[in-house]
Each structure stands twice: as C-alpha cells, then as structure tokens.
Amino acid sequence: MYNFGKVGFDPGHHAGANVGPGTYREGDVMLQLGLMLQKAYGVFLTRTTGSNITLSxxxxxxxxxxxxxxxxxxxxxxxxxxxxxxxxxxxxxxDKQIAEYIGGEIARAIGLRFRGAATKPSTGNPQTDYFGIIRNPVQMGIKHPFIVEHGSHWEMAVNTEDKLAKIVGTYGRILQLGQPDQTPDPTTDNGPGKPPAKIVEIQGYVDILNKAVPQIIGEPQKWVEKAADDTDIYWLIRKTAAYIQAHKP
Ligand SMILES: [Zn+2]
Structure with a gap:
C-alpha cells in the first residue's frame, strides 16, 4: 500500500469554466466533487468557491x-x-505506479476506459512539467501531485450525480481517507496549552531573520502574526530564512 500522507484536492478551473454538453461546466462539477470529498472526509481543498485562483x-x-x-x-x-x-x-x-492505481480504480468505478498514466514535459525544458498544477507543487515540496481527468465532459455529463458519488467512495477507499477532523488544522489545533505548529514553524524562520538582519525585522512578533495570516508573507519569510541558512559564512 502506498503512503499518501496528507491528501488534498484541487477542484480545477473556476465557476462556469469549460463548457460541455447542455448545462455541463467542468469548473462547476469539479467544485461539486471537491466539496463532496471535503464533506465526506474533511480533506483540504484549494478552492471552495467559484473563484479563479492562480495555479501557483x-x-x-x-x-x-x-x-x-x-x-x-x-x-x-x-x-x-x-x-x-x-x-x-x-x-x-x-509516481507512475500510483497514477496507474488511481486511474484504474476510478475508471472501473464509473465504467469508463482507463487510458493510462502519463507525463507531459514542458517543451522548453523536458526536465520540468508542462502543467502548472504539477510543476508548482513539485517546486514547493509536495511529494505526489496528480491531474486526474475523470473522463470527458460528455461522459461525466451522463448520470453525473451517480458518477460523483462513486468517485468520492473510490477516493476514500484507495487513498485511505479517514473521517472529518482526522488531521488537525495546524494553524488552530496543536493540543491544549501549546502554540499551534504553524506559529512555531514561522517563529523559527523569523528567529533566523532576526539574528541576521535585526534592523530590518524590527518587531519579530509582528512578522509572525502577518505570516500566519498571509501566504505570500509566509513564503517570503520561509524562503529568506532558507537563503540565509544556505549562505551562512
Ligand atoms: Zn480541466
């Protein structure tokens, strides 16, 4: 059995995106699928509304x-x-084996053909991925990013509700997804009386920055709070701390 670690889903596109037959819209149906997965297993989603979020x-x-x-x-x-x-x-x-496992099981569950697992290298640099939602996660240390095409829009438009329910059940089984709240939210829950794990992590980065450039940091606690609220600041601080660590005299 594979070790998937913490599993999250990215409902592709945005509200109304990618027109299929009749009223079928890929962006809407994939959000519906994501929300069903979240309700069933408490999994992380990259979007829970119709908003158009960049891949990075x-x-x-x-x-x-x-x-x-x-x-x-x-x-x-x-x-x-x-x-x-x-x-x-x-x-x-x-990851090819995992991709084949996921694709084979999903195809069987909804009665579609499994076309196989594939990579799509970028044309300019075949060592990197063409798809941003695979390339960016890899750069950010996410071990196993996948894109799953659950058939064509035209196939999914037939008996959509039934197919979605079967997909939810299949992901739950093959990815060993637990009950909601199985994974504590690191920003809020780290046991009684302890600071949240996320804050401890950010505190570590800010300590590194504060030692190297105290005149720029000023009030360290202010930056811990800002980074906990804002992912851009979090990444700026995290990457700067890593840079300082890597270039220590
Ligand atoms: Zn798509």
Missing amino acids: ERSKLAANAGVNTLISLHTNAPEAAAGVIVFYSVRHPG
Missing part, C-alpha cells in the same frame, strides 16, 4: 496546509478525449 496560489495553499498528495480534479475535452487519464510529474517517475 493553489499550490502554495496546499503546501501551507501540509498536503503531501495533491489531486487536481478535471474532466477532459474534446469529446474524442474519452476515458480516464492521470498525469504525474516528470520529476517523480516513481
């Missing part, structure tokens, strides 16, 4: 939440692109 912001949110396995939820176009396909990172060839 989605990746940051997932990395911040401590996600190890990130599955981006999609259906495919054009109509000829039928069947289930799973993309994994060119940087993580070991």
Whole structure:
C-alpha cells in the first residue's frame, strides 16, 4: 500500500469554466466533487468557491496546509478525449505506479476506459512539467501531485450525480481517507496549552531573520502574526530564512 500522507484536492478551473454538453461546466462539477470529498472526509481543498485562483496560489495553499498528495480534479475535452487519464510529474517517475492505481480504480468505478498514466514535459525544458498544477507543487515540496481527468465532459455529463458519488467512495477507499477532523488544522489545533505548529514553524524562520538582519525585522512578533495570516508573507519569510541558512559564512 502506498503512503499518501496528507491528501488534498484541487477542484480545477473556476465557476462556469469549460463548457460541455447542455448545462455541463467542468469548473462547476469539479467544485461539486471537491466539496463532496471535503464533506465526506474533511480533506483540504484549494478552492471552495467559484473563484479563479492562480495555479501557483493553489499550490502554495496546499503546501501551507501540509498536503503531501495533491489531486487536481478535471474532466477532459474534446469529446474524442474519452476515458480516464492521470498525469504525474516528470520529476517523480516513481509516481507512475500510483497514477496507474488511481486511474484504474476510478475508471472501473464509473465504467469508463482507463487510458493510462502519463507525463507531459514542458517543451522548453523536458526536465520540468508542462502543467502548472504539477510543476508548482513539485517546486514547493509536495511529494505526489496528480491531474486526474475523470473522463470527458460528455461522459461525466451522463448520470453525473451517480458518477460523483462513486468517485468520492473510490477516493476514500484507495487513498485511505479517514473521517472529518482526522488531521488537525495546524494553524488552530496543536493540543491544549501549546502554540499551534504553524506559529512555531514561522517563529523559527523569523528567529533566523532576526539574528541576521535585526534592523530590518524590527518587531519579530509582528512578522509572525502577518505570516500566519498571509501566504505570500509566509513564503517570503520561509524562503529568506532558507537563503540565509544556505549562505551562512
Ligand atoms: Zn480541466
């Protein structure tokens, strides 16, 4: 059995995005799928509304939440692109087996053909991934990012509710997703009387900055609070601390 660690999902696109047959919209149905997964298992989602979030912001949110396995939820176009396909990172060839496992099980559950696991290298640099929602998570240390195409829009538009319920059950089984609240929120819950793990982590980075450049940092506690609220500041502080550590005389 694979060790997926903490699993999160990325409902692809945004409200109304990618028109399929009739009223089918990929962005809406994939959000519905994400919200069903969250309700069933309490998993992390990169978006819970129709808003259009950039791929790098989605990746940051997932990395911040401590996600190890990130599955981006999609259906495919054009109509000829039928069947289930799973993309994994060119940087993580070991993920091919996991991708085949996920794709095979999802395809079987909803009665579609499994087209296989694939990578898509970037044209300019074949050592990196073409898809931002695989490339960015890898750069941010998320171990297993995948894109799952759950058939074409045209396939998913048929018996949609039934297919979504089957997909939710299948992910729960194959990824060993537990009950809601199985994974404590690191920003709020670290046991009674202890500072949250996220704050302890940020405090560590700010300590490094404060030792190196106290005149710039000023009030360290202020930056801890700002970084806890703002993912851009969190990453700025985290990366600066890492840079200082790497360039110590
Ligand atoms: Zn898509």
